[in-house]
Amino acid sequence: MQKSTRADTSAETLNSTHQCSGAVQMRIKNTNNHHDRLSQTKSMILTDVGKVTEPISRHRRNHSQHVLKDVVPPLEQLMVEKEGYLQKAKIADGGKKLRKNWSTSWIVLSSQKIDFHKESKQQALSNMKTGHKPESVDLRGAKIEWAKEKSSRKNVFQITTAAGNEFLLQSDIDFIILDWFHAIKNAIDRLPNDPSYPSRKLELFKIQRSSSTELLSRYDSDVKEQKPENLKSLMFRLHHSASGSSDKNRVKSRLKKFITRRPSLKTLQEKGLIKDQIFGSHLHTVCEREHSTVPWFVKKCIEAVEKRGLDVDGIYRVSGNLATIQKLKFIVNQEEELNLDDSQWEDIHVVTGALKMFFRELPEPLFPYSFFEPFVEAIKKQDNNARIEALKSLVQKLPLPNHDTMKVLFGHLNKIVAKASKNLMSTQSLGIVFGPTLLRAENEMGNMAIHMVYQNQIAELMLSEYNTIFGSEED
Incomplete structure (x- = not known):
């Protein structure tokens, strides 16, 4: 007797047309083979886009999360x-x-x-x-x-x-x-000046929302407790919160009145509350107050450097401690007497840093703005003797405070160059340091790099030809 094995064919339910993109296929397979097992498979036919659209939640909390996502732009937008x-x-x-x-x-x-x-x-x-x-x-x-x-x-x-x-x-x-x-x-x-934006905006949004929810919850709990002291405390908090904006407005109003009524700088100077400033004042103003043609602070610094700084490596190139320099600046602006031999000014680089800061903060540089282009035209001359004569002629036309201060300063820098074997500061090095500080254009928008070259060259030539330009007499 011949045995025949027949497998029961499974019933399959398929939608051959697939008109609905979300159709589900079901296939159930039964077999007499004991190694096989009942299996059931399901397959999802995706949409034409290739992905299942995520449902949009209408819950208030989820909606607020969508709003918060729009506050901060994604990092991919940082081009x-x-x-x-x-x-x-x-x-x-x-x-x-x-x-x-x-x-x-x-x-x-x-x-x-x-x-x-x-x-x-x-x-x-x-x-x-x-x-x-x-x-x-x-x-x-x-x-x-x-x-x-x-x-x-x-x-x-x-x-x-x-x-x-x-x-x-x-x-x-x-x-x-x-x-x-x-x-x-x-x-x-x-960019906005506030570095916490827009994170600060996001934080304020969260704080405002959480604080209002917390306040209402506290109110409900206090009402349920029916304790008079709690109700009184809650009403005080509510009143304080409501009046916060009005308090801020009153403070702003008072500050505005104070600013509009504040005395002028001239009035404070006349009353002696604020003394005349050395740093940041015009050179001719400082000299007029001191009845001199060279500011006393410039003389003091030069005297200190020549006393204990001519042999220092990198003098005028090495920067001193900025906080100490600012302290020296404050003392100079507030007091008349200054002892640079004091131990707090032991670092000579602090003295040189303060002197460079004085010239850098002049409202008009040591080489006046009106002389900038003539000096640049002079340094452009091909013949060296013609350049020297042109510079000498321009120096003689300078205002007296500018001329005398320039003469004292470059005479001092020549003494620095004389010790170049020890301090390693040549005319070129000093030209790089002092050129842009003493000589700059009133408007440096377009030709800054070109001007920098001329600034250095002018300072170098003023140093190397000091005796010819200023004369051989010593102060």
């Missing part, structure tokens, strides 16, 4: 505006000064931040894919300025963040550093 190699040095972290160490960095500028990569561009891209985070600088509330006194290198500018971090960026190529400066400045100008 890269500029990238390239620059020399970078971080000199402060949260206000704490750091040792200046220059290194080459691949820098990426986006709409509101700068990323510093230690590696090359290719390595930086691969690290970003693997999740490696570079050092970032938030540009919201940041400041950017040229920092010629912070380094002996040329073309240096500084970025100071709202968190107190300070970075120096530098390139030897003029047009590259100018392009970076303007790109970063434009990015900062487009």
Whole structure:
């Protein structure tokens, strides 16, 4: 007898037309083979888009979460505006000064931040894919300025963040550093000054919502307890919360009245409450008050440097402690007597830093604005003797305070050059330090890099030809 094995064919229910994109297929298979088991499979036919649309919740809490997502833009919207190699040095972290160490960095500028990569561009891209985070600088509330006194290198500018971090960026190529400066400045100008925006806006939204909910819940619980002291306390909190805005308005009104009624600077000076300032005043104003043609502070600093700083390595190039320099500036502005031999001014770089700051903060530089172009035209002359004669003629036409102060200063710098074997400060080094400080254009928008070259050359020639330009007499 021949055995025959027949398998029961499973009933399949299929929709062959598939008119509905969400149709479900069911297939049940039964077999007599004991190794097989009952199986049931389900398959979902996706929509034409290729994904199942996520349902939109109408719950208030979920709706508020959708609103909060719109407050802060996603990181993908931070488009890269500029990238390239620059020399970078971080000199402060949260206000704490750091040792200046220059290194080459691949820098990426986006709409509101700068990323510093230690590696090359290719390595930086691969690290970003693997999740490696570079050092970032938030540009919201940041400041950017040229920092010629912070380094002996040329073309240096500084970025100071709202968190107190300070970075120096530098390139030897003029047009590259100018392009970076303007790109970063434009990015900062487009951003709000408040570095906590928009996170602060998000935080306020959460606080306002949570505080109102909490207040109402406390109100319900206190009412249920029916305790008079609780009700009294709650009513006080409600009244205090409601009157908060009016209190702020009253404070603003009082501050506004105080500001409009505050005495002028001239009135305070006449009453002796504020003394005449040395730093930040015009050179001729300082000299008129002192009945001199050279400010006494300039003489004091030069005397101290010639007494104990001529042999110091990097004199006028090395920066002193900024906090101590600011303290010296405050004392000079408030007091008439100053003893630079005091132990608190032991670091001679503090004295030189204060002297450079005095000239840098003059409203009009030692070389007056009206003389800037004539001095530049003089240094452009091809013949060296013609350049010297042109400079000498211009120096003789300077106002007396500018002429005499310039003569004293460059005479002092010549003594620094005479000790160049010990202090390592040549005419070129001093020209780089003092050129942009003493000589600058009133409007430096377009030709800053070109002007920098001429500034240094003029200062160098004034030093090397001091006797010819100012005469051989000594003060």
